[in-house]
Amino acid sequence: MKDRIAKAATHEILQRGLKFSIRDVSDRLGISTKTMYQHFESKEQLIGFIVEQSVLEMQEKEKELMGDASLSTGQKLNQALTVLPSGFAFSDIRALDELRKLYPEQWMKMDHYLTQGWDNIRLLINEGIANGELRQFDVELFIQVYIGAVYRLMDVQAVGLRGLKLEKALSDMVEFMLIGIRFVNKKEE
Template identity: 45%
Template sequence: MVKERILDAVRTEVIRSGFRFSMNDLSTQLGMSTKTIYELFSSKEDLLTALLDTSLAEIVEKEQQLLRDPSLSNRSKLRQSLVMLPTDLVMFDLRRLSELQRYYPVVWSKLDLFITGHWDEIRQLIQTGKASGELRAFDTEIFVQVYIGGLYRLMEQSASGSFNGGTLTAALREMVDMLLEGVLPKEEQ
């Protein structure tokens, strides 16, 4: 319970101050000594890794619930999965991702590995969609790489505030629509 309380406080500090909060700030917010925090987490990087692990586990659980939902079509599961993952990662304020990359490369690498490596369920949805005729034949690996590249570019734009008033979620939905539906009018597809 104490670990969860500490992680909640870390989440609050990250949202409020970014990744450059101090352990003293954290201990003050929690009303406990830094020694107590260090007994449970060996470093600030260890705290951020635990926070990321918690977030990623929540994402995987949400994804599994979505995939088990019998009321959704394969197509709907695919669309929702492609939008869900990065949306849930927003708790790591995207404007601060460069901080994470610069000061906590091990934590960043773990996040990057998740984004680039967590594709088995999506690949299965695509294969099922192709087999059922819900999706046309296409190169799944190119689709995955285009999505990942687009996601990183959208994250960079979000971090720099260059969405012209839009949000990352809206931009991601638009990107997924283009990937799944194309850009030609329906009658020309």
């Protein structure tokens, strides 16, 4: 039942952002709010559960990528930097910003993953440098630029990216970081 409730709450977040109510979720499921409160004591607890499940799914997807022998190091790196859980409740950058501003305790779980979960990325980068797929560069600076860019994207008012989907933003950002914006002369390759 917890998973059903979380899925319904995810639909509400995708439609309304974090301004949904427990009543909205219970109505979507056709159950009483009393039943909802038997599984989640509060809206904050429900949001925390969704965040935890999202982080676990991202970690699992990253683990699968690391073991996928059919992908090159560069492909693994690209996919690992853009991994999101399926049906991600915070796929709209505004909802992610709302999480950060309105639910700081729940945001800390997402923030921890964003700022601390870099071991596999470091491994991929070092592997790419060792096999000649990537040039030598400052890995820690790369990580800080990535984190800074994600935080800047969440500053919706400053950036003015209304309705921008996180998946598209991450994909474009990672393309800028891994490939750049320079035209490559075929003779240089």
